[in-house]
Amino acid sequence: MQQPQLLHEEKVFKDPVHRYVHVRDQFIWDLINSAEFQRLRRVRQLGTSFFTFHGGEHSRFNHSLGVYELMRRILETFEGRIQLTYEEKLLCLCAALLHDVGHGPFSHSFEKVFKYHHEDWTRAILLGDTQINRILRRFDDSFPKKLAEVINKTYDNKLIVSLISSQLDADRMDYLLRDAYYTGVNYGNFEIERILRVMRPQEDGIVFKFSGMHAVEDYIMSRYQMYWQVYFHPVTRSAEVILCKIFQRAKLLFSQGYPFMQEPVMLLPFLQEKVELADYLALDESIILFYMQLWRREQDPVLKDLCARFLDRNLFKYVEYNPRDFRLLSELKELFQSAGIDPMYYLEVDTTSDLPYDFYRAGEEEERIPIMLQMPSGELVELSQKSEIVQAISGKRRFDYKLYFPLDKVMALPGDLSRKIRERLGVMEDA
Numbered sequence: 001m002q003q004p005q006l007l008h009e010e011k012v013f014k015d016p017v018h019r020y021v022h023v024r025d026q027f028i029w030d031l032i033n034s035a036e037f038q039r040l041r042r043v044r045q046l047g048t049s050f051f052t053f054h055g056g057e058h059s060r061f062n063h064s065l066g067v068y069e070l071m072r073r074i075l076e077t078f079e080g081r082i083q084l085t086y087e088e089k090l091l092c093l094c095a096a097l098l099h100d101v102g103h104g105p106f107s108h109s110f111e112k113v114f115k116y117h118h119e120d121w122t123r124a125i126l127l128g129d130t131q132i133n134r135i136l137r138r139f140d141d142s143f144p145k146k147l148a149e150v151i152n153k154t155y156d157n158k159l160i161v162s163l164i165s166s167q168l169d170a171d172r173m174d175y176l177l178r179d180a181y182y183t184g185v186n187y188g189n190f191e192i193e194r195i196l197r198v199m200r201p202q203e204d205g206i207v208f209k210f211s212g213m214h215a216v217e218d219y220i221m222s223r224y225q226m227y228w229q230v231y232f233h234p235v236t237r238s239a240e241v242i243l244c245k246i247f248q249r250a251k252l253l254f255s256q257g258y259p260f261m262q263e264p265v266m267l268l269p270f271l272q273e274k275v276e277l278a279d280y281l282a283l284d285e286s287i288i289l290f291y292m293q294l295w296r297r298e299q300d301p302v303l304k305d306l307c308a309r310f311l312d313r314n315l316f317k318y319v320e321y322n323p324r325d326f327r328l329l330s331e332l333k334e335l336f337q338s339a340g341i342d343p344m345y346y347l348e349v350d351t352t353s354d355l356p357y358d359f360y361r362a363g364e365e366e367e368r369i370p371i372m373l374q375m376p377s378g379e380l381v382e383l384s385q386k387s388e389i390v391q392a393i394s395g396k397r398r399f400d401y402k403l404y405f406p407l408d409k410v411m412a413l414p415g416d417l418s419r420k421i422r423e424r425l426g427v428m429e430d431a
Contacts, residue, residue: 180230
């Protein structure tokens, strides 16, 4: 078994969330300096949330470093409690560092329109012709495949998988703390030190001492609040809606042979649906924003308007929507069409949902690993059996539906038509 190759001197990143990120292994240092990992500096962690929380400009690069640091600290707390080989520790650290390496620009909007998933690209980066793959193979030719299995949750060591992918793992702990810090909210804060102290390794996953149950409850509630107050904020979602519409419009125009003023060379592989790994890695958010700047000068009125809205933060307004009210949506589409406002791009029902915590349900498509408490007797008990707070939200998926539209366009319509649309939307006269 290969032994650790330590740096001559420890490298340290100053971090606002964990104070410092420590790198002692040459292997990890080389991965951080790979081109594919450095690309994450140019991909925001929170997508369009900067429109709502102006501090939310942090990148997937610093989140990935944070997850690595938490994993490093977790492994330190496991010393003397479980025997892990150097390879197993390295798998944990590399999975933490590289779990998001496949994310692209404005990930979720881009994925939705161009129909791919960042986890597939993560696997391609680990296994393909990349600097990361060459570094990983220095350890062992089979190491990239093992790492891909850990991130894909198919690796046979359940403890290693649970550290990076469970209902309480290094990834979730870092992004809650980091996103709360950069957005300036208090919802995502919880006692990370306490959680690390009560975390215990088992062969088939991690458990938590019963004495630390309240810290775990705090984490669960922090996660719940962050999703509804930050990640699903309606202004952020409005920007996401417009972003998706921009990509949809560009894709349709390209398919129709529209003569762009400047050929979107960097986006051609995506528009042609012939994307190679090199094409994907060449794309980041600065390129998307560059094309938006070009497209706001295009002749096509829809693409031009949507890009200007996104760049200038002239976002869609929203109202609450009942998904069973099909008649309302149908009427609004007809009214928008008659007003010359294309409902395909200017009327959108957006659905958000979250399941804050769930216990194990055998046979479910997405089986969630429950959080287990270790009682003083050594017995393991599922969290919601002991916590009334967690029991109250366990297995209960919350949904939210909103209808987005450009109020400025509606207000600019002739009086009667404008009034009729606003009445159906439930928008006040002085909105």
